[in-house]
Amino acid sequence: MTEKSKIAKPTSKVSKNLALAALMTFTGLIGALLLASLPQALADKETKPFSLTILHTNDIHAHDQPFQDRGKIVGGMARLGHLVRQLRKENSAHTIVADAGDIFQGTAFFTRYKGEVEVELLNLIGYDVYTIGNHEFDEGGINLADQLAKAHFDVLSCNLDATALPQLKKIIKPSVIRTISGQKVAFVGAITPDIETLSLNRDGVELKRGRPLQPDSRDDLSWVSPIKDEVERVAAEGVNKIVLVTHCGLEADKILASQIPQVDAIIGGHSHTRLAAAVMVTHDDGSHTMIVQTGNYGRNLGKLHLVFDHSGVINAAATRYQLLPITPAIPEDKDIKDYLERKGEPLKNLRDTVVSVASKDFDNNFRGMKTDSALGDLICDSFYEAGKADGAQITFENRGGIRSRIEQGNITLEKIEELLPFENHLVFADISGERLKKTLEHSVGGSTGGKFLDVHGLKFAYDSDRKFGDRIVFMLAQKAGEWQEVSPADTYRIGMTDYSFKGGEGYQFPDAKNIKFTELKLNEYLKRYLQSHPHIKPKYGDRIAWVNGTLLQSLLSDDFSSSNSFNHCTNIKVSIYTADKMGVSTVFSDGHVVGTSQGESEKRKPIVLPLENAEEIGKDIAAKHFAAALRKNDLTKKLKKYVALVVRGENHPPHKTDATPVYTSSKIIQAVSYPILQTDFVNAFHTAGAATSAR
Numbered sequence: 193m194t195e196k197s198k199i200a201k202p203t204s205k206v207s208k209n210l211a212l213a214a215l216m217t218f219t220g221l222i223g224a225l226l227l228a229s230l231p232q233a234l235a236d237k238e239t240k241p242f243s244l245t246i247l248h249t250n251d252i253h254a255h256d257q258p259f260q261d262r263g264k265i266v267g268g269m270a271r272l273g274h275l276v277r278q279l280r281k282e283n284s285a286h287t288i289v290a291d292a293g294d295i296f297q298g299t300a301f302f303t304r305y306k307g308e309v310e311v312e313l314l315n316l317i318g319y320d321v322y323t324i325g326n327h328e329f330d331e332g333g334i335n336l337a338d339q340l341a342k343a344h345f346d347v348l349s350c351n352l353d354a355t356a357l358p359q360l361k362k363i364i365k366p367s368v369i370r371t372i373s374g375q376k377v378a379f380v381g382a383i384t385p386d387i388e389t390l391s392l393n394r395d396g397v398e399l400k401r402g403r404p405l406q407p408d409s410r411d412d413l414s415w416v417s418p419i420k421d422e423v424e425r426v427a428a429e430g431v432n433k434i435v436l437v438t439h440c441g442l443e444a445d446k447i448l449a450s451q452i453p454q455v456d457a458i459i460g461g462h463s464h465t466r467l468a469a470a471v472m473v474t475h476d477d478g479s480h481t482m483i484v485q486t487g488n489y490g491r492n493l494g495k496l497h498l499v500f501d502h503s504g505v506i507n508a509a510a511t512r513y514q515l516l517p518i519t520p521a522i523p524e525d526k527d528i529k530d531y532l533e534r535k536g537e538p539l540k541n542l543r544d545t546v547v548s549v550a551s552k553d554f555d556n557n558f559r560g561m562k563t564d565s566a567l568g569d570l571i572c573d574s575f576y577e578a579g580k581a582d583g584a585q586i587t588f589e590n591r592g593g594i595r596s597r598i599e600q601g602n603i604t605l606e607k608i609e610e611l612l613p614f615e616n617h618l619v620f621a622d623i624s625g626e627r628l629k630k631t632l633e634h635s636v637g638g639s640t641g642g643k644f645l646d647v648h649g650l651k652f653a654y655d656s657d658r659k660f661g662d663r664i665v666f667m668l669a670q671k672a673g674e675w676q677e678v679s680p681a682d683t684y685r686i687g688m689t690d691y692s693f694k695g696g697e698g699y700q701f702p703d704a705k706n707i708k709f710t711e712l713k714l715n716e717y718l719k720r721y722l723q724s725h726p727h728i729k730p731k732y733g734d735r736i737a738w739v740n741g742t743l744l745q746s747l748l749s750d751d752f753s754s755s756n757s758f759n760h761c762t763n764i765k766v767s768i769y770t771a772d773k774m775g776v777s778t779v780f781s782d783g784h785v786v787g788t789s790q791g792e793s794e795k796r797k798p799i800v801l802p803l804e805n806a807e808e809i810g811k812d813i814a815a816k817h818f819a820a821a822l823r824k825n826d827l828t829k830k831l832k833k834y835v836a837l838v839v840r841g842e843n844h845p846p847h848k849t850d851a852t853p854v855y856t857s858s859k860i861i862q863a864v865s866y867p868i869l870q871t872d873f874v875n876a877f878h879t880a881g882a883a884t885s886a887r
């Protein structure tokens with residue numbers, strides 16, 4: 193079968209079709225009867241364009257009931273189910289309903305029923321295909337198998353190795369081929385490679401990795417190989433319409449699209465990205481892969497209407513994508529509503545018990561939040577309270593563990609459950625200052641995602657332009673009531689979740705001592721803290737400062753555009769702050785210094801500085817006149833020991849062809865420089881001044 197192995201590796205849509213043609217010729221050569229009967233049938237099927245509507249969701253996270261979100265009621269599976277059933281009626285033969293994983297974990301429904309309700313909801317609504325998300329392992333692989341045993345839909349994942357768990361292995365299929373109006377469409381499932389660090393409770397289920405596709409790079413793409421192989425396997429069977437259903441995240445989906453061009457569409461999840469328009473990846477031969485994702489929590493139903501030409505290539509112009517918001521305007525289907533009411537009966541007490549009141553929202557809009565968050569700070573404070581008697585000085589909470597936000601108003605037991613839904617516990621342990629630094633370096637390495645730690649008992653600054661492992665500029669912990677630099681040899685008692693402590697998100701504590709595991713669930717500590725703080729209000733960050741070390745140099749170099757961070761920016765203005773101590777403080781854009789985050793304002797945007805009690809000595813100086821302004825106002829005489837700069841401007845990012853809502857318009861940028869010693873600053877300034885005058 194050398195022909196078969198040759199054609200099993202098409203590299204593009206066009207070669208895919210050549211491969212198909214080759215396969216048909218080959219088949220024809222070996223079967224005279226087939227040769228006689230095939231061409232007419234094929235001609236009929238393949239000359240007509242073919243359309244398929246995929247209705248899809250992802251990351252529902254047990255948000256089975258409608259919920260309050262920024263003052264509006266959204267979501268709810270009885271409404272979503274109604275809409276799905278309605279749309280399916282319009283063209284039932286050509287409609288597929290898909291979910292891209294993480295149906296588990298997020299509300300009291302999951303805490304109580306361990307996934308039973310979510311699987312039953314997908315059954316009731318009539319989903320066709322589903323892929324497993326990382327949170328599906330939150331109650332272990334055995335529980336996952338128990339729950340999915342009741343599924344009436346296809347459970348797809350081609351890169352999970354469940355050999356160690358036969359009861360799960362027999363449920364999972366790598367892919368499924370559906371015949372729709374005589375044409376074959378393959379659905380292939382895949383999970384994020386991050387389960388290796390995200391899901392610690394898999395009961396022996398492993399990620400499949402294959403050959404590295406980029407052997408020399410840090411991400412060698414060995415995780416892509418099993419997915420690529422499965423797509424090539426179905427393509428070799430003659431299927432020319434291939435849809436991935438992935439729980440990998442948008443960035444990984446873009447990699448999959450570019451590495452596996454035979455894929456026509458990717459129904460994505462995991463990154464909770466709301467894509468108002470499909471992301472289109474265009475291949476060398478002009479063919480496309482569409483990537484879609486709906487955000488999370490059943491707020492939207494995705495509707496992807498795909499049109500294929502006679503050879504299975506997507507007609508991009510005819511393809512349509514819509515996100516349909518799930519609002520109270522949509523009726524609730526009675527069978528689903530009744531089911532949820534019955535299951536929700538024992539949870540009523542949680543909904544009705546108010547523990548504390550929030551004066552304002554505590555947001556969980558963490559993406560790109562480079563400083564500490566009010567919500568993360570609150571949770572770390574509650575962990576600190578829990579460990580105070582045990583001598584804890586510093587506590588952490590990773591943002592991936594914070595699953596909801598606090599709305600202004602009553603905080604109920606149910607809300608606390610949703611904020612920290614995990615069946616995790618607190619750990620307290622002694623670690624060295626050196627390990628503390630490694631922990632923070634890991635937190636601020638890479639993008640600010642789920643592994644980023646909010647803190648209590650620490651103040652630190654980091655520079656995300658510096659290389660991974662060397663980003664912490666300074667870190668201060670309290671010693672004898674004073675904020676002092678963390679010493680590598682000193683011992684610090686920390687508290688964090690057992691998830692992070694045992695290696696979740698890649699954290700490592702091999703040398704920890706005096707380890708103490710607590711028995712209560714995490715949210716119990718938050719509950720106790722809120723019970724003793726019946727009124728809370730969000731504070732501005734004063735624990736973690738983000739700095740930009742390349743800023744000062746580029747400012748003084750008279751060649752501002754050379755700084756990567758400020759490419760595509762115009763109208764750049766600089767303010768100068770000074771202080772006698774490093775530390776962290778918040779100022780507002782009007783220059784009002786807040787110090788320890790007391791003030792509040794809706795309009796003024798706070799900036800977190802790497803200085804203690806910063807004083808503003810220069811405001812909104814145009815960047816090109818910066819050196820001259822320093823000279824003219826003799827600002828250098830006002831300098832205390834440390835200096836930080838805040839830069840603002842309008843950001844005009846380059847046009848992106850695969851435009852997602854993230855890149856659409858210009859916005860204000862803000863950046864903070866290093867805290868630099870006055871002497872460094874004066875020297876740099878004089879050097880720059882000399883260079884300017886010499887010209």
Ligand SMILES: [Zn+2]
Binds near residue numbers: 294327463
């Ligand atoms: Zn996920």
